[in-house]
Amino acid sequence: xxxxxxxxxxxxxxxxxxxxxxxxxxxxxxxxxxxxxxxxxxxxxxxxxxxxxxxxxxxxxxxxxxxxxxxxxxxxxxxxxxxxxxxxxxxxxxxxxxxxxxxxxxxxxxxxxxxxxxxxxxxxxxxxxxxxxxxxxxxxxxxxxxx
Numbered sequence: 631x632x633x634x635x636x637x638x639x640x641x642x643x644x645x646x647x648x649x650x651x652x653x654x655x656x657x658x659x660x661x662x663x664x665x666x667x668x669x670x671x672x673x674x675x676x677x678x679x680x681x682x683x684x685x686x687x688x689x690x691x692x693x694x695x696x697x698x699x700x701x702x703x704x705x706x707x708x709x710x711x712x713x714x715x716x717x718x719x720x721x722x723x724x725x726x727x728x729x730x731x732x733x734x735x736x737x738x739x740x741x742x743x744x745x746x747x748x749x750x751x752x753x754x755x756x757x758x759x760x761x762x763x764x765x766x767x768x769x770x771x772x773x774x775x776x777x
Contacts, residue, residue, distance in 0.1 A: 631752045633738045633759055637767040640731040641774040643703040649773055650706055650723050653680060659769040662686065662762065675700045679711070687758070691715045717741040717748070734770065736763055 639646060649655045651674060657663045662684040669679045678697045683690060693713035699722065700706055707722035718741030726733045742748030742755065 631740045631742065631756060631759065633740075633756070633763060634735060635760065635763040635767055636733050636735040637771050638728060638730055638733055639771045639774045643725045643727070643732055646725060646732055646734060646770070646774045647703045649770060650725075651702075659773050660684075660766050661769065664690070669694065680708075686715060687755075689715060693719060695719075715743070717743045734767060736767060738763065 649659060653666045653668060656666055663682065664685060665681070665683040667681050669681050670677075672678045674697075676697055676699070678700075680695050680697075682693050682695060685691070691714060693716075694711045695708040696711050697706065697708045698720075703725060705722065705724045707720065710716070710719040713719070718739070720739040722737045724735045724737075726735070738759070740759065742751055744751075
């Protein structure tokens with residue numbers, strides 16, 4: 631299942647970036663996040679690994695990720711290396727300058743388990759996942775636009 635949502639934020643990339651790149655800030659706008667921590671000695675950038683927990687469809691999703699793209703003030707992406715409840719998970723955030731500020735786009739690719747049965751479940755899961763992305767981006771906007 632592929633999802634993509636964008637939001638216009640009246641702020642500079644340098645104000646938005648720390649909210650996307652610092653684990654302690656992510657939990658402030660990523661509402662379902664229950665726990666997030668780095669799992670290697672690397673502080674940031676390509677190859678940084680982290681553990682993430684979130685409540686999803688009534689269960690605790692526990693995932694390990696590696697950062698696969700890191701262009702400061704422009705884009706960050708990560709890919710699941712192991713976890714439960716999903717077979718694969720990738721997410722990418724891009725920041726694009728606009729006349730009004732910055733357009734933040736979140737692209738997400740989730741591979742549900744159970745083969746063809748998982749594919750059949752996608753239409754049921756999509757509205758929940760899309761709503762989740764919209765709420766997260768709205769909270770990111772609020773935090774970024776605060777003085």
